[in-house]
Amino acid sequence: QLRLVESGGGLVQSGGSLTLSCAASGFRLQDTIIAWFRQVPGKGREVVSCTRITDGRTDFFGSGKGRFAASRDNFRSMAYLHMNNRNPDDPGDYSCAGETFGSCSESSDEYQFWGQGTQVTVSS
Numbered sequence: 545q546l547r548l549v550e551s552g553g554g555l556v557q558s559g560g561s562l563t564l565s566c567a568a569s570g571f572r573l574q575d576t577i578i579a580w581f582r583q584v585p586g587k588g589r590e591v592v593s594c595t596r597i598t599d600g601r602t603d604f605f606g607s608g609k610g611r612f613a614a615s616r617d618n619f620r621s622m623a624y625l626h627m628n629n630r631n632p633d634d635p636g637d638y639s640c641a642g643e644t645f646g647s648c649s650e651s652s653d654e655y656q657f658w659g660q661g662t663q664v665t666v667s668s
Contacts, residue, residue, distance in 0.1 A: 546570040546657045548640050553662030556630050564662060566623040566640035574618040577643040580625045581652055582636040583661075592638070593625060594648035603648055607633040630666045637661040 552564040566578065579594040593614050595602040602614040613626040623640060639662075641655035649655070 546642065548642060548657060548659035550638065550640055550659040550662040553638060553664045555665045555667055556627075558630055558632065558666050558668050560630050561626070561628045562630065562664065564625040564627065564638055564640075564664070566625075566659060568621040568623065568642070571642070571644065572618075573616060573621045573623065575644060577646070577648055577655075578616065578623045579641045579643070579648065579655060580614070581639050581641060582634075583639070584636040589639070589652040591650045591652070594650075595623070596648055605650060607631070627664070632666060632668070635665045637663050 547569045549567045550564060556562045575597060577594060577597055580592040581589040582592050583589045591605045592608050593602050593604050593612060595614055604612055611629045616623040627634060640659045642657050643655045
């Protein structure tokens with residue numbers, strides 16, 4: 545069974561840092577495109593980052609560019625989103641998503657499986 549489980553969400557002060565974790569099971573992480581999405585009430589999912597299979601590089605989107613980083617530990621089947629210099633644009637429900645074929649996509653429809661999400665809030 546293909547499964548993703550996020551953790552690490554919580555409250556962080558504006559300007560602070562937070563790392564989200566995504567635990568993968570049932571598939572090889574190194575053979576899977578992993579993306580992070582953010583969703584706020586009343587809006588659809590917005591892509592935050594996507595890590596490619598071909599070269600392992602990560603593309604960042606939106607307000608996370610220049611502030612966020614991504615990493616993965618294939619041995620432990622873990623993917624991470626490092627959120628630095630948090631600002632009021634960052635709160636939301638963050639989910640990791642996986643895709644075993646194709647390429648990175650900004651569309652949530654392209655991803656095969658999802659985690660349950662973890663909530664992130666920012667205090668001023």
